[in-house]
Amino acid sequence: MGITFEGLGFYVPSDVLTNFDLERMVDTSDEWITTRTGIKERRIARTESLIDMAEKASRRALEDAKVEPDQIDAIVLATITPHLGFPASACLLQTRLGCKDAFAFDISAACSGFLYGLEVARGIISSGSAKRVLLVGVEKLSEMVNWQDRSTCVLFGDGAGAVVVSSEGEGEILSSLMRSDGETWEILYAERCGYINMKGRELFKLAVRSMEEVCQEVLSRAGLTVNDIDLVIPHQANIRILEALAEKLGIGMEKVYSNIHKYGNTSAASIPIAMAEAYQEGRLRRGNVVLMTAMGGGLTWGATLIKF
Numbered sequence: 001m002g003i004t005f006e007g008l009g010f011y012v013p014s015d016v017l018t019n020f021d022l023e024r025m026v027d028t029s030d031e032w033i034t035t036r037t038g039i040k041e042r043r044i045a046r047t048e049s050l051i052d053m054a055e056k057a058s059r060r061a062l063e064d065a066k067v068e069p070d071q072i073d074a075i076v077l078a079t080i081t082p083h084l085g086f087p088a089s090a091c092l093l094q095t096r097l098g099c100k101d102a103f104a105f106d107i108s109a110a111c112s113g114f115l116y117g118l119e120v121a122r123g124i125i126s127s128g129s130a131k132r133v134l135l136v137g138v139e140k141l142s143e144m145v146n147w148q149d150r151s152t153c154v155l156f157g158d159g160a161g162a163v164v165v166s167s168e169g170e171g172e173i174l175s176s177l178m179r180s181d182g183e184t185w186e187i188l189y190a191e192r193c194g195y196i197n198m199k200g201r202e203l204f205k206l207a208v209r210s211m212e213e214v215c216q217e218v219l220s221r222a223g224l225t226v227n228d229i230d231l232v233i234p235h236q237a238n239i240r241i242l243e244a245l246a247e248k249l250g251i252g253m254e255k256v257y258s259n260i261h262k263y264g265n266t267s268a269a270s271i272p273i274a275m276a277e278a279y280q281e282g283r284l285r286r287g288n289v290v291l292m293t294a295m296g297g298g299l300t301w302g303a304t305l306i307k308f
């Protein structure tokens, strides 16, 4: 189906927390974090709210798309760290942006939130209830991290990514597949207002296996092979997960976009941040065949193959 990414934008807070800063907070080392995860630093929203970050990323996406706020028909916002219990963060964003004609709501699918959101945006557009959707992935994970738990606090960061999608233009969703398995929820979860709990080793193996399966399936459904892919934009969870996935798929790491060294794991924000940054750098170009994949709490996972 025709879905064009008309504009992309991202925002990360200016406050940088390096591995060396973490060495002073918990029993860890830059060497351990770098070799086990690929992360060197992450951004922390000390002064910005979730809505501030979402607004900045969205304004950049609207500007890139050359679209006015009142041309947005729906706002879909993916997050596991909403600003309030209710209403939805998407509604708070709507009023900030002045998207007065939009309907707005949040979705919760953890690190897969952006890909699930794209699936929802596509549904809204194909049903005819909206022509143009603002899709945002935004997280303030620093508020959900136990800064005394070295097994999780080194992994996560804050940030926002946003895209404007519509049915006008040359872009396409070639195929997509979303999956969930609630049986495995205890591998990665947080209680209401609680900290992130994670069984890292189990998650690592499941992440590689599950993402490989859905990537192979979307390629097969589209009648394409890995040789047709110009760029892979995966959820930025751990560089070793990305390397293992690339090896299983038979794709060289030069085709896998990663900015995890700068931002860590930003959950639902990670793919739209990576997309927007890759686009700015000229790594993501119009007409490219791009494979996106993610896995996160739920467990949820999925893959989406697009012509950008």
Ligand code: ACO
Pocket (backbone or CB within 6 Å): 027, 028, 029, 032, 033, 036, 037, 111, 150, 151, 152, 154, 155, 188, 198, 199, 200, 201, 202, 203, 204, 207, 235, 236, 237, 238, 265, 295, 296, 297
């Ligand atoms: N610094 C130093 N040592 C540490 C740290 C740390 N920050 N954290 C754990 N360790 C120790 C452990 O205590 C353990 O010590 P022990 O052997 O004495 O018991 C040792 O390091 C090895 O721990 P493991 O958990 O086995 O290390 P592993 O190589 O699996 O790496 C990691 C841990 C990085 C969490 C990895 O399992 C991982 O990335 N898993 C996926 C997690 C993830 O990505 N979660 C995000 C959400 S889901 C998603 O996005 C896919």
